[in-house]
Amino acid sequence: MPTGYAWSRTGQRAVVPREDNRNRRVNVLGAMIVGIEPDLLWQRTDGKIDARMLLDFVCVRLAGLGGGAGVLDLAADGIGVDSIPLWCRRRPCTVVLDNASAHVATAFKGRQRQLARIEVELFYLPPYSPELNDIELIWRQAKYEDSPQRTQMSTDDIGQAIDVSLTRRRNRIHTSAKNFPIPLSTMLHCF
Numbered sequence: 123m124p125t126g127y128a129w130s131r132t133g134q135r136a137v138v139p140r141e142d143n144r145n146r147r148v149n150v151l152g153a154m155i156v157g158i159e160p161d162l163l164w165q166r167t168d169g170k171i172d173a174r175m176l177l178d179f180v181c182v183r184l185a186g187l188g189g190g191a192g193v194l195d196l197a198a199d200g201i202g203v204d205s206i207p208l209w210c211r212r213r214p215c216t217v218v219l220d221n222a223s224a225h226v227a228t229a230f231k232g233r234q235r236q237l238a239r240i241e242v243e244l245f246y247l248p249p250y251s252p253e254l255n256d257i258e259l260i261w262r263q264a265k266y267e268d269s270p271q272r273t274q275m276s277t278d279d280i281g282q283a284i285d286v287s288l289t290r291r292r293n294r295i296h297t298s299a300k301n302f303p304i305p306l307s308t309m310l311h312c313f
Contacts, residue, residue, distance in 0.1 A: 138273070148280045151179050152288070154257045154295075157213070162260065162292040166281055171222075173229035185215055185242045194236045216243045220255050264291045 130136035149171050152164035163183050167175065174191070181187040181194065219225040225246070234244055252258045268287035274280045 146277050146280065148277060148284060150261075150284060150288075151176065152257060152260070153179075153184055153217070154260055155184075156256075160295050160298075162288060162295055164284075164288050166284055168277055168281075171224050173224050173227035173231075176224045177230050177233060180217055180237070180242060181240075184217060185237075185240055187240060194233055194240075214241060214243065216245050218245045218247060218255065220247050220252070221249050260291055264288050 128136035128138050148166055148168060150164050150166045151171050152162065155161040155163065165175075165179055165183070177191045177194070182190045224230060231244070237244060247254050264284075264287040268290040269283060271283065274283050
């Protein structure tokens with residue numbers, strides 16, 4: 123995030139280092155896990171986030187599938203989707219997506235049936251509705267509240283700043299979850 127303003131003492135000029143912003147984009151793919159054990163997961167890259175990267179993220183980080191998207195490729199090898207072994211999960215996994223290009227790409231969206239086989243359901247939000255996407259609030263808070271400093275001089279510095287701010291946000295999510303030691307369903311039965 124470039125510095126948009128600065129303060130200085132009366133009579134002194136504020137000096138802010140100029141950042142070269144060419145080829146310095148860092149993209150982050152993230153997921154907020156809600157429920158009894160909330161968490162924040164992310165993966166950053168200097169390149170573009172494509173459908174293949176998203177599919178791997180969903181399979182490995184969210185579904186916990188050891189072989190990653192390679193297991194889903196069994197169907198592409200002609201074996202068929204029905205031969206993928208049934209994946210036993212403790213809880214259902216629903217991935218809420220907006221309409222980003224990687225989310226609606228055929229390489230990802232075309233795998234819905236295979237993902238359903240490992241008990242991962244895809245839920246698409248209506249177009250142009252970022253207010254319904256809870257992770258948008260996390261991104262905003264990480265950028266504007268948890269960022270340790272506003273100016274970074276290299277792509278590596280940007281990546282480290284992202285990791286620091288998202289780790290701070292994750293710690294806040296974990297701390298807030300500890301404030302509710304009794305599951306909500308138990309509390310509802312008590313009243």
